[in-house]
Amino acid sequence: MKTIVPLKEVVKKGTPEATVEAVRTPGVWWVVILCVAWVVPGLVGHDPWKADEPYTFGLVNHILRTGDWVVPTLAGEPFLEKPPLFFITAAGFARLFSPLMPLHDAARLAAGFYSLVALLFAGLSGRELFGKGKGRIAALLVLGCIGLQPTAHKLITDTALFAGFSVALYGLALCSRRHLTGGFLLGTGTGMGFMAKGLLAPGLLGLIAMALPLAASEWRSRRYAVTLAVALVAAAPWFVVWPYALYLKAPHLFDEWLWVQNFGRFLGHNDLGPKNKPGFYLYTLPWYAWPALPLAIPSVVKERSWRRSGSPLLLPLTAFVVMLAVLSLSRDARGLYALPMLLPLGFLAVRGEELLNGRFARGLNSAAVVIPTVAALLLWGGWLAMTTGVPAVVSDAILRRHPHDPVVRPFLVVTALLYTVAWGVAVWRCRRIGPRFSVIWGAGMVMVWGVVMTLWLPWQDAGKSYRGVAASLVQAMSPHACISSRGLGESERAMFEYLAGIVTKRVEVGAPVGCTLHLDQLRSEPKDSPPAAGWVKVWEGRRPGSNDERFVLWRRGDIPGRSRVSAGP
Template sequence: MYYWSSHSKETTTQPVQRGIGKSLFFLLICFAWLFPGLVGHEPWKPDEAYTFGLVNHIFKNGDWIVPTLAGEPFMEKPPLFYITAAAFAKVFSNWLPLHDAARLTSGFFMGLALFFTGMSGRELYGRGKGLLSVLALISCLGLLIRAHELITDLALLAGIAMALYGLALSLRRHIIGGILLGTGTGISFMSKGLIGPGMIGITVLLLPILFQPWRNRFYLQTLIIAFAAALPWLVIWPLALYQRSPALFMEWFWTNNLGRFLGFAGLGPKSETAGYLKMLPWFAWPALPLAIWTLWQEKRNLFKRPELHLPLTAFLVMFGVLSSASDAREVYAIPMLLPLACLAAASIDTLRRGATNALYWFGVMVFTFFGCVIWFYWIAVELGIPAGLSAHLKDLQPGYTPVFSWFVFSVGLIYTAGWLATLVRTKRSKERPIIIWATGMTLVWGLLMSLFISWLDAGKSYRSTIYSLTQAIPAHIGCIASQGLGEPQRAMLDYYANIITQRAELGKGAECDLMLTQGGVDNTVSLSPDWQQIWEGNRPGDKSERYRLFQRPASVK
């Protein structure tokens, strides 16, 4: 049996390994990075709003087979994330608003992704490198906002992280490795369909083709076990969906999986040439340059280093598959950060002194500057100093009323003090730059989600707009038709007001006395002269969306 004896090797990460205090420090960073933003705000457009609409349906009706948005089947993704979020909502809704309770699911899946990334780093490169892998991951710019949103991509991320750890473990402990590989593959499938298992499957096939250490019977046994572990995830829900409705099954499988990837369905934002290649330098900073340094250092021994084969192959497969897809979004690139973080951890203790110092001081200056800017803007928002900036920020969010909170102020001070303490107490070492980048990301996110979360929520929430709409609805109205209304808006109408509109785009609502339209500043939705506008509104500070409510006399129906 071939395996790398990473756990028996001494590494140069002594500042990381020494004592429980260091591990607790890293756990504190992870918690301080992970928790802010999970609670304390309404579902935000676009992804959170429509995702919560699907969660809300399962919470109210218990139907986990057909994902449903505002009364209509929504077959874009399998329901694992929605089911889990509904369960979190059931458990925690007595203490939190329903949407906040559901959003704890994001923290759960992101926590799993961090855990398995750390375990992969430790398995591949030895003690201490798992913590560095996690720090490299949370340092990435592209992950910061998405890691705290109510989105299914985080369940996909957790599943792929688990599968990669199963592969890393497979040459040493093939039974548990196979179970983790299969379970992670199943979770990725139940999160976003075929894309996750596709990328994992190609990686699994390429490893023994390209690299000799993976060509053995233990690896084959791992794959057999993985197939058995994945099978229930791959079969139960699709079979239940097909039994419920073959038409909905085909809509999910053919249109929303193959159709989106190949482009014949005409769904989703179109990819641009070399889009991910252009995006990765900022999206994966600082993990990407550190990963490149690892490969450059080992370029002559690359085929002899099995601990590099897995993350390198996984990254190239993900990059190739995502780049060849017809539709593309930056959120789709999140899984690529997992192998990059592992590769980055492998090279940190080999960085030259000049590069270490440059990365460290760049991080210190960047995050100290942005920390000061956030505090300066908060003073302008809450205290009105300086007056010009305060007036500008008020114009951006006219729905926000400044209210000084000692709790919010104290949380901001705690994050700032933590940053300053890290600067003072972190001793010079090879690991110091990645510690600073992870702590700096935590500082910026913690300050934004404590000092500015209410200010941001005032403009991103649909609650006040929908409340204004409900006040304008005449009494004794049987139904409301809609035209041009997006998925997030329909979901929030159902959540806040229990209103499910009859969509004119589907040929419904001809008998309704009211019509709700969504358009731009100019009314781009054309209706017959019989309709008379009785209400107009928008989210505070939103200059792109306008909602208009029309009524027509019963005599002209």
């Protein structure tokens, strides 16, 4: 720990200095260790998990097999939902580390890379806005958000988008002091966000940049205009290279990406994403952005300085308001889309924690210890019940969810134990630091995530992996047989190609129906419906414990009485 706050700032009136201990904040390396210990669990040791990881890896796998990064392709079909920055990065990690680990694990390291970049620049923004030592608190408050826990470790493009927003916001925070560097980082972060997920990042960051001069006079300056000009120059290569290459190679795919996947999704002119509900983010953020949101509210309500020029609260508050307004107007909505809002909320929470006092502060500090402790007890207790079978009612309930043979893996158990013990030590060592809540809560989230992704990793993999279904399907098929499909999702097509080499001809996109085999993916349909007369069911399978999807294989003109293979309950 490093003392950074002068003693006189914490000495109460009339209290002898000799009786007061200096407020302490966590050291840089202590925070770095926490961030790395949080990022690593969950990156390796499991197959791509439904719903987003399988199709993302399918696009990465296409780049690895063909070298084509211009047209993202999934199971033989163009997939223009997102630009290829994350896919290219993941393919690079896969080539570099696949000799040491499975291909999908090596690709998933890209998620850890972008998550660390996001935390690094979140910390730099916190330091730039609030002063020395505050960047570490900002990074821990962002890290501790509930919604970030599963997302930051997934093989999904949103981690690159999150990193892009973090870099861009740091550029805005820096521009008043170093306007050229700030402009370069603003443009680079905007370009990263664009190449990760399309026009969302340029749109949001552009509106934030334009709103700041309207909010305060300090942003209405020649230096800020130069910052924006430098940002445009820095962003130009990101905006031009891939779209131009796509346009030259396939103009019709460029039009689909621009109008259908970007404007069409936002305006709701297609059925490609989950639809927004009134007030979706208002009832999602209280849990998704915990604890940053409740700490950000006092900083806005109590701290009146944000209304004046020069306030460090003005930038994060403007960014959050713009993000919330624009995302609420979009016709598509998911909790995942709220990820960029965690950054400005985390910055506001830095000041909010400073304003905590009295009973509310004591309650939050107690919650930072109690909640992770209860979570750890439940996780360890549930795992012991699952592996020993005692009590049977608990074990059966857990295994009914993801049926598998629970085997004790010493390495995972020892690692989970180390995370648990290390958290207890951190609680003891940090009992006298100033920003106690953010540090203890962040350490608690590291511990909980570490236990979840060690003790419970085999259980999760059993229910979320398609490996068993793909292996069973291959056994029921003739080698190299032509197979059509109906209702087969993006993730399923990607995993069947990767795990079993099965590429179907989808009837939904007008593929000719002349195959001897046909695969259906059924969700809520209670009965099987053959493609046409003369088709016989030869196989049915599903992921263990899955009740919302099943797969049925049909054969044209099969011999009556042929044995059927089944996978899963």
